[in-house]
Amino acid sequence: MTFRNIFLLVLLTALVGIDAVPGKLNDDCPNCAEESTLSGQMRWTMPLLKLGEKRYYLGIFFKANWYRAAQYCRYHGMHLASINSQEENDKLEKHIKDFGLGHEHFWTSGTDQGEEGTFFWMANGRPVSFENWNTGEPNNFRYENGEEEHCLELWNRDGKGLKWNDSPCSFETYFVCEIP
Ligand SMILES: [Ca+2]
Ligand SMILES: [Ca+2]
Secondary structure (H helix, E strand, O other): OOHHHHHHHHHHHHHHHHHHHHHHHHHHOOOOOOHHHOOHHHOOOOOOEEEOOEEEEEEEEEEEOHHHHHHHHHHOOOEEOOOOOHHHHHHHHHHHHHOOOOOOOEEEEEEOOOOOOOOEEOOOOOEOOOOOEOOOOOOOOOOOOOOOOOEEEEEOOOOOOOEEEEEOOOOOEEEEEEEO
8 A cells, every 4th residue: 555545545544534523422432421511621631430429530641749639629629539438438449440450550649658657548638437458458658768658649550440449649640539
């Protein structure tokens, strides 16, 4: 195939694609939500996981340390997530797995920076009540550079699902925001 033919094929594909968009948008894009169901702020981002009055947003376009992730959520009118029940935990885990990201780490708003060993959700200021720690966590592991673990991540450490782990807050990974 000559370069010219390839060019024409690409052009034709583009034209057919444009023509097909208006009527077939939802068929072609099952994850797309109607604009009218989202606020203007969220219009161009992925749909949110809705749980009762609460909604979760997955920050998966870049990885960030805990502070940067928290700032990103705040900038967009959200907070890093809190997880307050088994139901929230299970549905959020399924949501993440459905995106094919069950092997990744995700920041939540949980932290014990204020008082070692006592975890709070920065999203709402409440102490962690429902718990889903992995075996042996939180262990406040101390690294060679002196940093200890004060920020709560979701991590499928041993194939048993997205359990909780305290991790160094400087670690850069994906994150979950929530809209209360
Ligand atoms: Ca700690
Ligand atoms: Ca840990």
